[in-house]
Amino acid sequence: MSELVLGVSAYYHDSAAALVADGVPVAAAQEERFSRRRHDSAFPARAVAYCLAEAGATLDDVAAVAYYEDPALKFRRVLATFAAAAPRGFASFERTLPEWLSWKRDAPRQVRRELERLGLGRVPEVRVHRHHESHAASAFHPSPYESAAVLCVDGVGEWATTTLWHGRGSRLEPLSEIRFPHSLGLLYSAFTYFCGFKVDSGEYKLMGLAPYGTPRYERTIRERLIDVKDDGSFRLDMRYFEYLRGEVMTGGGFEELFGGPRRSPEGPLTEREFDLAASVQKVTEEVVLRLARTARERTGESRLCLAGGVALNCVANGRVIQEGVFDEVWIQPAAGDAGGALGAALLTAHEGGAPRSHLGTGRDGMSGSLLGPGYGDEEIAAFLEREGIPHERLGPERLAERVADVLAQEKIVGWFQGRMEFGPRALGARSILGDPRSPRMQSAMNLKIKFRESFRPFAPSVLEEDVKDYFDLPQESPYMLVVAPVAESRRLLDVDEGQASGLDLLRVQRSTIPAVTHVDHSARVQTVSERNNAPYHRLLSAFKAATGCSVLVNTSFNVRGEPIVNTPADAYTCFMRTDIDYLALGGFLLTKADQPQWREDGNWREEIPLD
Amino acid sequence: MRKLPLLLVYYLFVTPIGVLLRVTRDPMKRRVQRDADTYWTPAPVRE
Ligand SMILES: [Fe+2]
Numbered sequence: 001m002s003e004l005v006l007g008v009s010a011y012y013h014d015s016a017a018a019l020v021a022d023g024v025p026v027a028a029a030q031e032e033r034f035s036r037r038r039h040d041s042a043f044p045a046r047a048v049a050y051c052l053a054e055a056g057a058t059l060d061d062v063a064a065v066a067y068y069e070d071p072a073l074k075f076r077r078v079l080a081t082f083a084a085a086a087p088r089g090f091a092s093f094e095r096t097l098p099e100w101l102s103w104k105r106d107a108p109r110q111v112r113r114e115l116e117r118l119g120l121g122r123v124p125e126v127r128v129h130r131h132h133e134s135h136a137a138s139a140f141h142p143s144p145y146e147s148a149a150v151l152c153v154d155g156v157g158e159w160a161t162t163t164l165w166h167g168r169g170s171r172l173e174p175l176s177e178i179r180f181p182h183s184l185g186l187l188y189s190a191f192t193y194f195c196g197f198k199v200d201s202g203e204y205k206l207m208g209l210a211p212y213g214t215p216r217y218e219r220t221i222r223e224r225l226i227d228v229k230d231d232g233s234f235r236l237d238m239r240y241f242e243y244l245r246g247e248v249m250t251g252g253g254f255e256e257l258f259g260g261p262r263r264s265p266e267g268p269l270t271e272r273e274f275d276l277a278a279s280v281q282k283v284t285e286e287v288v289l290r291l292a293r294t295a296r297e298r299t300g301e302s303r304l305c306l307a308g309g310v311a312l313n314c315v316a317n318g319r320v321i322q323e324g325v326f327d328e329v330w331i332q333p334a335a336g337d338a339g340g341a342l343g344a345a346l347l348t349a350h351e352g353g354a355p356r357s358h359l360g361t362g363r364d365g366m367s368g369s370l371l372g373p374g375y376g377d378e379e380i381a382a383f384l385e386r387e388g389i390p391h392e393r394l395g396p397e398r399l400a401e402r403v404a405d406v407l408a409q410e411k412i413v414g415w416f417q418g419r420m421e422f423g424p425r426a427l428g429a430r431s432i433l434g435d436p437r438s439p440r441m442q443s444a445m446n447l448k449i450k451f452r453e454s455f456r457p458f459a460p461s462v463l464e465e466d467v468k469d470y471f472d473l474p475q476e477s478p479y480m481l482v483v484a485p486v487a488e489s490r491r492l493l494d495v496d497e498g499q500a501s502g503l504d505l506l507r508v509q510r511s512t513i514p515a516v517t518h519v520d521h522s523a524r525v526q527t528v529s530e531r532n533n534a535p536y537h538r539l540l541s542a543f544k545a546a547t548g549c550s551v552l553v554n555t556s557f558n559v560r561g562e563p564i565v566n567t568p569a570d571a572y573t574c575f576m577r578t579d580i581d582y583l584a585l586g587g588f589l590l591t592k593a594d595q596p597q598w599r600e601d602g603n604w605r606e607e608i609p610l611d
Numbered sequence: 612m613r614k615l616p617l618l619l620v621y622y623l624f625v626t627p628i629g630v631l632l633r634v635t636r637d638p639m640k641r642r643v644q645r646d647a648d649t650y651w652t653p654a655p656v657r658e
Contacts, residue, residue, distance in 0.1 A: 043658030062616050083629035083640045087622065181639055182650065234648035238641035294651075332626065364621035 007345025009068040012040045016338035018347040022027040023354030027054035032563040043114040059121035066348040068340030069131035075105040075156040085244040092246025099569040129344045131157020138343030139307035140167035142365035143330040154308035155185035155448030164466035166299045169503045170350040173187040191280040193249035195273045210281035211520040232290030288316040292325040302327040311335035318483035333369040333423035333479035355383030368532035372420025380586040390594040404542035411581040417535040425480045426556035428536030434553040441515035448579035454561040459524040460516035468552035480526035
């Protein structure tokens with residue numbers, strides 16, 4: 001049997017488990033997909049059980065468990081933060097110290113206890129890796145590169161918030177770092193908080209808001225909040241931030257600089273928020289660009305690997321690619337802390353001598369990030385029979401043709417195929433799809449399916465072989481983590497914006513694929529290849545054959561505030577609660593019009609927290 | 612009731628230590644240094 005290493009990340013947000021066999025990722029999932037609690041931070045018991053089951057293994061077969069950060073070192077940082085904030089941080093001290101003393105500083109022991117409780121065999125040695133080392137490993141080891149520069153940028157783990165590495169073969173050499181409290185991730189989170197969104201999840205909304213604003217606060221941010229050196233290193237002026245005290249991100253300092261108190265959550269969005277978003281986004285891009293240039297200079301490499309929460313900022317990633325700082329960039333699809341579970345497992349495996357066996361194949365080692373649970377047609381058939389759900393059974397070819405046809409008629413389709421994605425993006429395994437040519441698709445999908453604000457743009461999936469016809473993107477983007485301009489040839493000239501401003505700008509049609517074109521003519525592109533996702537590639541090809549268009553709208557299969565669906569039952573529930581017209585469940589097609597009346601107790605909208 | 616011991620520890624130990632550290636060596640490096648060339652620090656040596 002191959003040598004198995006189980007990776008775990010837990011107790012902060014987005015807990016996850018990952019299993020690596022002889023250095024190859026074979027299973028990985030976030031706990032939220034099983035517990036149905038978004039960003040679940042509890043011990044990932046069900047994700048661990050799934051990973052083991054996927055490999056047909058028990059803990060007896062696992063050589064080692066790898067934990068994604070060093071809690072003892074993190075505890076020292078927490079203590080130093082208490083001291084730095086005193087005497088104004090008692091509330092946070094009182095709230096968090098007891099749990100740090102009782103178990104958090106020895107989280108690996110807690111992990112061992114929780115694993116023993118699963119009753120899945122004897123728990124092997126638990127090894128601890130540093131937070132940024134786990135990120136770096138998740139970025140470099142699965143990348144298709146023999147050697148590369150590696151850059152990790154996030155909020156904070158132990159002390160490091162930004163780290164630079166040189167990856168060669170199976171070795172990762174640390175070069176330089178920037179430490180807490182100076183953090184690009186926390187700067188972005190501070191603005192997320194100030195604009196009334198949730199820290200650790202609303203950052204995405206801030207990024208979506210940025211194209212509506214003008215960066216009129218850029219100078220203020222650069223002069224007062226962050227001092228950026230030419231080499232990309234930076235320091236924040238902590239007099240303006242409140243997060244050392246632990247309860248809130250910003251306070252009086254921000255209010256003075258940016259004209260009054262923060263926006264209240266769910267309050268109206270004003271020009272100030274648009275402009276704040278545009279400003280902090282611009283500063284972030286500038287810093288990431290400089291960091292990338294430094295990474296190139298320090299390593300002499302022509303390829304870059306990225307991870308850490310800030311690597312989910314696909315607009316900044318797009319800038320790095322657009323400016324040609326590197327010949328090629330690879331971004332870990334689970335760039336946030338969930339990916340730390342995979343990185344930690346890879347570190348332990350490669351330290352034990354496992355090879356990077358995907359090198360030389362020209363592919364990365366992530367299997368398209370389709371590392372989650374899959375459900376075969378027999379299992380799905382049993383579910384449909386048991387629940388008495390009307391359906392048609394179609395082969396893969398006919399399914400692709402039928403779905404392509406209804407998509408061309410502006411219908412919205414739930415697409416549930418194969419193994420679930422690892423990472424925050426849906427990549428065509430748990431996706432809701434639509435026709436990008438339709439001018440009404442954007443608002444229809446936002447309001448009738450996702451039940452969310454209409455300012456967020458949708459992302460396109462495009463056949464890899466046709467990407468250049470639609471977008472200015474010089475490399476592949478299999479994990480939807482890169483924003484690129486829509487090609488000039490697809491843009492509509494002389495667009496009349498009339499009196500439109502703010503969110504109304506989104507209603508203006510700017511290209512032949514309006515549903516995925518943001519107000520600045522950008523799009524968050526996913527390139528789809530046959531080797532990464534054959535069923536989805538087949539569907540895109542069928543849609544192209546039917547319409548001449550190689551692009552689909554791809555959004556995650558969930559409603560606002562809910563984790564992405566995992567099981568066929570999750571998918572059916574979401575299908576019935578929303579205005580999705582068809583559901584392709586494995587080889588089966590379900591039509592909304594044929595379904596019985598959907599009944600459920602209670603109001604599900606009230607049970608899902610706002611995101 | 613655990614609040615009282617926490618209060619005592621916080622104001623009798625954490626606060627004086629914190630204030631002392633801030634005036635002596637500012638471990639959080641709260642102020643920017645406009646004239647410095649870089650804020651990078653070498654990666655810590657791993658054991
Ligand atoms: Fe992180």
